[in-house]
Amino acid sequence: MSSFIQQIRCHQQVFLDRLAPHSFAPATVQKILAYGAPVGALIEHYEQLNRCMVRLQCLIEKAEQQGRVLEAGTVVLADTLTESSGRFDRVWYAPQGGIWLAMAWPDILLPEFTRFFPFAVGLACCRAVRQYGLDAQLKWVNDILVNGKKLAGILCTSIQSPGGDRYHLIGIGINGNNQTFPGELEYNATSLRVQLSRKIDLAELSGCLLAELRWAIGLLHYDEEQALAAGENCEQGRQSLVLEDWQQLSDTVGQRVEYGFDVQQNPLYQAVAREIDPCGGLVMELEDGARVTEYSGEIIYL
Amino acid sequence: MNVYVNYPSSRGRDGNYILVMLCPFKGEVIYFIVRNFNFTHLTAMSSNQEIHFDEILARYKADPYNYVDMHAIHTGKVRFLLEEGAQVEGASGEWKHKPGTRLYEIDRERNTKVITSKTSGAISSIRSELDGQFVEAGEKLLTIRHPLKKKEIIEAILQEVLYLFEAPERARYYFSMDIQAKIEQKGARSVFIQPGDEIITMSLMKRDTAVYYTGEPGIIHSVYFTPGDSMDQGKPLIGVCAEEKLPLVQKVITRVKAEWE
Numbered sequence: 001m002s003s004f005i006q007q008i009r010c011h012q013q014v015f016l017d018r019l020a021p022h023s024f025a026p027a028t029v030q031k032i033l034a035y036g037a038p039v040g041a042l043i044e045h046y047e048q049l050n051r052c053m054v055r056l057q058c059l060i061e062k063a064e065q066q067g068r069v070l071e072a073g074t075v076v077l078a079d080t081l082t083e084s085s086g087r088f089d090r091v092w093y094a095p096q097g098g099i100w101l102a103m104a105w106p107d108i109l110l111p112e113f114t115r116f117f118p119f120a121v122g123l124a125c126c127r128a129v130r131q132y133g134l135d136a137q138l139k140w141v142n143d144i145l146v147n148g149k150k151l152a153g154i155l156c157t158s159i160q161s162p163g164g165d166r167y168h169l170i171g172i173g174i175n176g177n178n179q180t181f182p183g184e185l186e187y188n189a190t191s192l193r194v195q196l197s198r199k200i201d202l203a204e205l206s207g208c209l210l211a212e213l214r215w216a217i218g219l220l221h222y223d224e225e226q227a228l229a230a231g232e233n234c235e236q237g238r239q240s241l242v243l244e245d246w247q248q249l250s251d252t253v254g255q256r257v258e259y260g261f262d263v264q265q266n267p268l269y270q271a272v273a274r275e276i277d278p279c280g281g282l283v284m285e286l287e288d289g290a291r292v293t294e295y296s297g298e299i300i301y302l
Numbered sequence: 303m304n305v306y307v308n309y310p311s312s313r314g315r316d317g318n319y320i321l322v323m324l325c326p327f328k329g330e331v332i333y334f335i336v337r338n339f340n341f342t343h344l345t346a347m348s349s350n351q352e353i354h355f356d357e358i359l360a361r362y363k364a365d366p367y368n369y370v371d372m373h374a375i376h377t378g379k380v381r382f383l384l385e386e387g388a389q390v391e392g393a394s395g396e397w398k399h400k401p402g403t404r405l406y407e408i409d410r411e412r413n414t415k416v417i418t419s420k421t422s423g424a425i426s427s428i429r430s431e432l433d434g435q436f437v438e439a440g441e442k443l444l445t446i447r448h449p450l451k452k453k454e455i456i457e458a459i460l461q462e463v464l465y466l467f468e469a470p471e472r473a474r475y476y477f478s479m480d481i482q483a484k485i486e487q488k489g490a491r492s493v494f495i496q497p498g499d500e501i502i503t504m505s506l507m508k509r510d511t512a513v514y515y516t517g518e519p520g521i522i523h524s525v526y527f528t529p530g531d532s533m534d535q536g537k538p539l540i541g542v543c544a545e546e547k548l549p550l551v552q553k554v555i556t557r558v559k560a561e562w563e
């Protein structure tokens with residue numbers, strides 16, 4: 001069990017060493033990585049769990065009972081999940097072969113930056129998948145698609161512990177070596193193995209993902225620091241660094257979409273995605289030419 | 303001496319507040335005009351006091367309008383697009399996607415934004431001396447006088463009586479699964495909530511946040527959103543009423559319905 005975690009840590013370091021330097025100065029890169037350093041500070045690995053997020057909540061409560069707080073960046077990994085679910089209690093299929101992971105992060109960002117947290121996590125996942133040479137794209141807000149099929153999904157929730165501490169819990173599922181999907185997912189889901197026609201090393205993929213999460217979450221915190229120094233935020237039109245990177249990997253703008261709060265159960269309207277506003281809102285053009293901006297909900301491509 | 307604060311509908315045209323005080327010896331009502339008063343510690347009190355229907359109704363009959371102040375959304379040079387007395391309309395369309403009447407432009411570093419009306423009514427005052435001038439964020443620019451319908455008056459009075467639980471951020475909201483199940487089973491007015499209860503989930507950018515109730519214990523009397531609705535920060539989500547005050551609330555509704563033409 002521990003050797004798998006050691007392998008993850010080794011791979012994480014390898015990916016950190018070769019992170020694309022972007023246009024930042026070395027000192028800035030160090031600062032960003034320092035902000036994200038707690039990612040994976042503590043890793044638990046299980047062969048089977050009901051849900052990784054439930055285990056994280058138990059760890060939060062246990063830490064509180066011991067008079068402390070859970071370490072930021074604590075990660076829980078499982079080889080299979082028995083009761084996994086997506087948003088709106090949708091079924092999430094988590095068999096052997098995938099990466100099923102949850103991470104706790106303290107709620108320390110200002111609200112205007114917390115809104116970018118799901119973008120940062122999506123960015124990290126997308127970049128991790130792209131390390132394998134696939135042309136992964138982000139669908140607003142953070143679905144990872146390859147050739148139009150969903151390869152990874154993210155669940156973000158914010159909770160308050162019984163003691164009053166607030167955490168963001170992120171759940172990430174990446175289809176790795178699993179190749180078959182139940183009925184309704186057969187035509188909409190894919191995996192790295194299906195796309196690459198080869199088996200992948202799950203410890204390597206996990207390490208890569210943690211490295212990218214460290215970068216993306218660190219970038220979000222650095223972004224907040226810069227915005228505070230400038231005295232501006234997205235409401236005043238400031239472009240977020242995370243959103244800038246996110247947009248480079250997203251194919252949403254220009255797509256004809258169907259929008260809904262729960263688009264599968266209750267689609268509301270069809271429109272063309274025109275732009276992402278500085279606060280991450282999706283600006284869509286309706287049939288009559290009027291534009292509407294949404295800050296929550298979800299879309300499907302038509 | 304009891305203090306009754308009719309907030310926010312007692313707000314006058316000049317943006318000040320009217321503090322209503324009842325003298326215990328003579329039973330006289332005394333009105334004070336209050337500037338820059340901090341109401342936060344008094345909000346819960348309003349729902350613990352008896353309701354003076356005659357005063358409230360008289361106030362609405364004398365001035366059946368809501369006054370909506372429009373403030374500069376950020377620093378910049380302002381140019382008004384309307385004059386005092388002009389009629390304005392709020393956003394329309396199925397998704398409220400058709401903007402309301404254009405009120406003013408604000409320009410900062412050659413980035414011009416047009417601000418539109420969110421409510422219908424008439425412009426009752428406009429600070430025309432600011433036209434073409436640079437203003438700070440939050441500067442009051444104009445006021446829209448919105449004529450209240452009977453339903454809006456009932457709601458406004460109820461909002462003085464109920465404890466209002468507000469949206470913490472501009473986001474979409476839905477009831478927690480437990481509360482939703484109870485509402486579906488028995489109706490909202492049978493659902494009792496108390497501080498610490500997880501009542502609502504806030505959804506912003508596909509991040510769901512559990513929202514815990516922080517007001518006084520009571521039943522959910524009014525729901526101001528449809529699950530999945532987008533609500534602006536500070537807008538009331540639910541109005542909560544202590545169980546023993548339910549008959550009083552019903553009396554408000556009946557009285558206004560009967561007396562309002």
